[in-house]
Amino acid sequence: MPKMLSKEDNELLTRTGRGTPMGELFRRFWLPALLPSELPAPDCDPIRLRILGEDLIAFRDTNSNVGFLANNCPHRGASLFFGRNEESGLRCVYHGWKFDVSGTCVDMPNEPAESDFRTKVSTQAYPAAEYAGLVWIYMGPAERKPPLPLYQWCTRPDADKTTGTKWMQESNYAQALEGNIDSSHVGFLHKTFDHPTFRSGGRLESTQQVTATRETDFGFVYGARRDTPDGQFYWRVTTYAMPTFTQIASQSRAGNGIFVIPRDDETHWWITVNPPRPADEPERVQDPSMIGLLNGTAIADPATLGLIPGTWRRVRNKDNDYMLDRNMQRTHNYTGLPGNRAQDQAVTESMGTIMDRTTEHLGAADTAVIVMRRVLMRLARRLQDGLEPEMVSHPDRFQTTPMNVTTEQGDFQELWDAHEREFKAALASRG
Ligand code: FES
Ligand SMILES: [Fe+2]
Numbered sequence: 001m002p003k004m005l006s007k008e009d010n011e012l013l014t015r016t017g018r019g020t021p022m023g024e025l026f027r028r029f030w031l032p033a034l035l036p037s038e039l040p041a042p043d044c045d046p047i048r049l050r051i052l053g054e055d056l057i058a059f060r061d062t063n064s065n066v067g068f069l070a071n072n073c074p075h076r077g078a079s080l081f082f083g084r085n086e087e088s089g090l091r092c093v094y095h096g097w098k099f100d101v102s103g104t105c106v107d108m109p110n111e112p113a114e115s116d117f118r119t120k121v122s123t124q125a126y127p128a129a130e131y132a133g134l135v136w137i138y139m140g141p142a143e144r145k146p147p148l149p150l151y152q153w154c155t156r157p158d159a160d161k162t163t164g165t166k167w168m169q170e171s172n173y174a175q176a177l178e179g180n181i182d183s184s185h186v187g188f189l190h191k192t193f194d195h196p197t198f199r200s201g202g203r204l205e206s207t208q209q210v211t212a213t214r215e216t217d218f219g220f221v222y223g224a225r226r227d228t229p230d231g232q233f234y235w236r237v238t239t240y241a242m243p244t245f246t247q248i249a250s251q252s253r254a255g256n257g258i259f260v261i262p263r264d265d266e267t268h269w270w271i272t273v274n275p276p277r278p279a280d281e282p283e284r285v286q287d288p289s290m291i292g293l294l295n296g297t298a299i300a301d302p303a304t305l306g307l308i309p310g311t312w313r314r315v316r317n318k319d320n321d322y323m324l325d326r327n328m329q330r331t332h333n334y335t336g337l338p339g340n341r342a343q344d345q346a347v348t349e350s351m352g353t354i355m356d357r358t359t360e361h362l363g364a365a366d367t368a369v370i371v372m373r374r375v376l377m378r379l380a381r382r383l384q385d386g387l388e389p390e391m392v393s394h395p396d397r398f399q400t401t402p403m404n405v406t407t408e409q410g411d412f413q414e415l416w417d418a419h420e421r422e423f424k425a426a427l428a429s430r431g
Helices: 007-016 021-026 173-180 183-189 316-322 328-330 342-349 363-385 412-430
Strands: 030-034 045-051 054-060 066-070 084-086 089-091 105-107 128-131 132-140 163-169 210-215 219-227 235-242 245-247 257-262 268-274 404-407
Touching: 007 021, 007 173, 007 210, 007 316, 007 363, 021 363, 030 045, 030 257, 030 268, 054 328, 066 084, 066 128, 084 268, 163 342, 173 257, 173 342, 183 219, 183 342, 183 363, 219 363, 219 412, 235 363, 235 412, 316 404, 404 412
Parallel strands: none
Antiparallel strands: 030 132, 045 054, 054 066, 084 089, 128 132, 163 268, 210 219, 219 235, 235 245, 235 404, 245 257, 257 268
């Protein structure tokens, strides 16, 4: 088992700017970029977006189409953030050049009327799609633009009723992603002392479990197994769909999941998707520790109420040690932090903005982390050799669902095969 990454591999995994191997791989996928509510109406205020290290301005034009333009005007570089959103285009306020959502310059009032200079200038623009409750961006080569991905929730008839939440975290994306596929921290980092194992003696049960991974045509799956008292296997299977979408086993059939999207190499966007619950599925009991606390009051919507107004930064952040409560740590849980989100964020940001993986020591419990890195780095290297990631041209491969099941003892690979067959058959019969 590899104990660490080389310096070169760490660079390969973590750097996503334009021209880097991983950056080019991410640019082959449609990526969620905005919540539709950030651009609430035609001709609303343009907004800034940083993604994959690029500074963009997003706007919604008069016909409600979303555009992503390079921040700097191609004339002399003024920011289009200050632009005027008017009559199907964004007009730079410095000299009045105006661009539509495709980046075409549609007006150039400071040049002679007979000049054709306007037709020779355009600005960098990326395709946008408003789809399944999110606004997506495609930042790769125009001739390679793939169909929109059919992640599980995207195929639901009511997919457009999906809501998202979003905030910024201050570390490289890969650290957050590693946390999302690492089930071995769940029984520790997220445990409160009112859990039965503590009531009956105050000591943590072993968090060891049997694990199995399996590479798939969408990424990989990761199963964690416990043996039940009556000799059966209890499996919780997390799915990872390229490039960064994870669905944990306890999440419902609705298709809830998490994307981590590089903002730049030191920060990332954390985007959750929350589709409506299927009518025949019982409501999940909301665990208060999952929701989070703000000044001692439970907050229902961490995406809005937990943010510093006017920013995407959370109120609990590294500058205030996440408002760590040492008394809570003595009496309530290991971290002294309320809620999984603050707990995950604190540990992943504390590793440093770009974790130096040459110093780590990976054990058997880190198998999923190793597989995730292997899958991503392999695709990035292949792309450098001219081999496109196949998955993007097969949008149905993004459909996958996690699993939470008690079965007879048996092989994980067979169990997953059966689950996938069933899932695909159910989808097919739904049409
Ligand atoms: S800098 Fe934008 S029009 Fe001159
Ligand atoms: Fe976690």
